[in-house]
Amino acid sequence: MLSFIQTPPFDISLSFLVASIFIIWILSNSRNKKNLPPSPWKLPLIGNLHQLGPSLHQSLLDMAKKHGPLMLVHVGSVPLLVATSVEASQLILKTHDLVFCNRPHLKIPNKIFYGSKDIAFAPYGEHWRQVKSIAVLQLLSKTRVHSFRKVREEETANMLQEIGESYGSSVNLSELFVALTNNVVCRVALGKTYRGLKFKNLLARLMGLLGYLSIGNYIPLLSWIDRLSGIERKTNEVAKEFDDLLEGVIDEHIKRRETKVEGDDAAQDLVDILLDVQKESAGGFVVHKDTIKAVILDVFAAGTDTTSTNIEWAVSELVKHPRVMKKLQQEVTEIANGKSMVTEDDLSKMKYLKAVIKETLRFHIPVPLLVQRETTQDVNIMGYDIPAGTPVVINAWAIAREPSVWEEPNEFKPERFLNNPVDYRGLHYEFIPFGAGRRGCPGIEFAIAVNELAIANLVYKYDLALPNGNGAEELDMTEMSGISVRKKSPLLVVATPRF
Structure with a gap:
């Protein structure tokens, strides 16, 4: 009877095993297969790096x-997921904002901004x-920005005076715009100006x-x-100089606080506030010294470079x-009606000024490729699967030059923003110079206040000629690329008083 119980032949067992593995692989592959967005043809190891030119935003548009x-x-x-349409930007910045709100770990920012x-x-x-x-x-x-009105007006007046002293000769407006924004940021964040720190060169290297x-x-x-090209060395040098x-x-600030006389009601600046938070550790949030330095550096980089760059482009146009x-x-x-200087009370009435600033932000977006984001989980947008x-x-x-959205997008025409509700505050996804959503730039009010007052007074007081x-x-309107796009050559003009 035992003779009827036989072991299956080896070849049958092997065939069954191979078939089982194949079926499992097909099922697994079908479950894991993702409908990824299209991609340009790429080379081994380097991918599409060879297709990226010095003007990265232009290279990516050509690919798109x-x-x-x-x-x-x-x-x-x-x-790298690249979005180049109003629909895509709205899905990322609004519909799925929480999924796209993280930042990737990037070596250079991580080194400079203290981890x-x-x-x-x-x-x-x-x-x-x-x-x-x-x-x-x-x-x-908005409340704090309004409280700094006197600082903006004083520093704008200083800039106008310096231009006036150049009468008859050319003046470098690019340098004066950097000095203006740097002085405003220094006074409101640090309590005083630091003219001797030579932020301009250091900030240019940073950006x-x-x-x-x-x-x-x-x-x-x-x-x-990165080591051979000197990028690693340059990063370490900039990080060290800023840290010093x-x-x-x-x-x-610490020494000043230690010697502070009781009853002294001098206004606190951002450093004082951060030192207070560090001391109190309110709500269990511990502010380390590196955090204080990172936040101050952030304010300088954004408040000085991008703001002065936008003024420079506006006046150039x-x-x-x-x-x-x-x-x-x-x-x-x-x-202004004959006043010696335009005040901030006048600015709300200047519709064309606001249109000029909006058109400048559209035509010369301060950060053309918004700071990189990173998905926190798998998500599907526009029918494509995007992995975490x-x-x-x-x-x-x-997006700001998309012909289907903007009429004559490559022309500088402020009139397009007259009687136009489209704004830069992150609610209109065809116009996002400051980003949008959770990771949108929080410094919009600060930047625009400096821009409006400086430009209004400059054109009020002076006629400008090359x-x-x-x-x-x-x-020369040639661009120089970095994280922000600046004029390659400085804006040199001859300023003639109008009155």
Whole structure:
């Protein structure tokens, strides 16, 4: 009877095993298969790096024209999601904002901002919420910005006086705009100006580094390129120089507080507020010294560089377009009505001024590729599956020049914003110079207040012309790329008093 019980032949067992594994693989693959966004053809190891030119926002737009408004660009081994349409930006910044609110770990910002303990590059979480809340409450809210009115007016008056002293010779407005914004930021954040710190050169180096794609971030095997190219050395140098400066600022505040006379009601600046929070550790939130330095550096980088850059582009466009300049001067002159200087009370009436600033923000977006985000979980947008941990870039520059949205998008026309509800505060996704959602820039009120007062007074007090009798068409508008896009050559003008 036992002779009827036989072991299955080996070949049958092997066939069954192979078939089982194949079925399991098919089922598993079908469950895990994702409908990823389209991607340009890529090379082994480097991905699409060879297709990225010095003007990254332009390179990504060129790719998007071929591959669509949502695509994956492989930077080395890392797939980078690039959004280049109003619909895509709204889905990322509004509909799925919470999913896209994290920041990826980037080597250069992480080194410079003390392990990303600042506001802009900090990972989404309690630390970010706390430091952002402190900065907004004490420096960037509408109420606090209004309270700094006297500082803005005084520093604007100083700038106008310096321009007046240059009568008959050319003046470098680019340098004066940096000095203006730096002095305003210093006074409200640190309590006084720090003219001797030479922030301009240091900030320019910082912003250039922040716009650099670190090879080691995307191709670990080629990290040596960052060392060979000098990027790693430059990052360490900038980090060290800023750290020395910030250490001095904090030590000065600590000494001043130790010798403070009882009853002295001198206004507290941002450093004082952060030192108070550090001392109290309110709500269990501990503010380390590195956090204080990271937040101060954040305020300087955003408050000085992008704000001065926007003023520079606005005035450059006014010089290049005499018709626009004349129209703005007529409005400002009529509203100022013979006063020695435009005040902030006058600004709310200047509709064309606001249109000029909006058009400048559209035409020269301060940060053309909004600061990278990262998905916190798997998400589906526009029919595509986006895995958790995917870095995301929104090409705000390309969206602001989309022909289907903007009439004559490559022309500087402030009139497009007259009687137009589209604004820059993050509610209109065709126009997002400051981003939107949880990670949108919290410094909008601060930046616009400085912009409006400086530009209004400059065109009110002076006629501006290029040196050596050059015509407006000869003004060099070449861009220099970094995380922000600045004019490559400084704005040199001859300023003639109008009155």
